[in-house]
Amino acid sequence: MAVNSKATTALVVLAASFVAVLMAAREASAAVTCGQVGTSLAPCIPYATGKAATPSQGCCSGMKSLNAMARTSADRQAVCRCLKSLAGTVKSVNLGVVAGAPAKCGVSVPFPISMSTDCNKVN
Structure with a gap:
């Protein structure tokens, strides 16, 4: 099974972006x-x-x-x-x-x- 590095990279970037958005929303509501x-x-x-x-x-x-x-x-x-x-x-x-x-x-x-x-x- 071949791993598509572009797809993997895209998923990692998407996941990192999602985590960043969640953290920003949490910090924005912190005070x-x-x-x-x-x-x-x-x-x-x-x-x-x-x-x-x-x-x-x-x-x-x-x-x-x-x-x-x-x-x-x-x-x-x-x-x-x-x-x-x-x-x-x-x-x-x-x-x-x-x-x-x-x-x-x-x-x-x-x-x-x-x-x-x-x-x-x-x-």
Whole structure:
């Protein structure tokens, strides 16, 4: 029985491509993206900057949605890093107000919202 080397090579390339796609899909779903964090929390900007006295319904909904998305330690670490990054881009953010926002919305966040939080230690 003769082995067709072109067919064998094609199967190996196909198998390797399939494994690469599966790994990329797994890695892509391993953590919440900064885009998702930003979109979820955009309605909170007026509250975080002192332009609103309380978090809006949209802000609380976004927090609840984000909290539900962050199921794994990797997700929560990604959210932590994104929060710290986004806090630096929004002018006039009051981090004390931001830290208390989840409680005002009835959301339990498993890490302190602070620029000093070590996101690598978030579980």
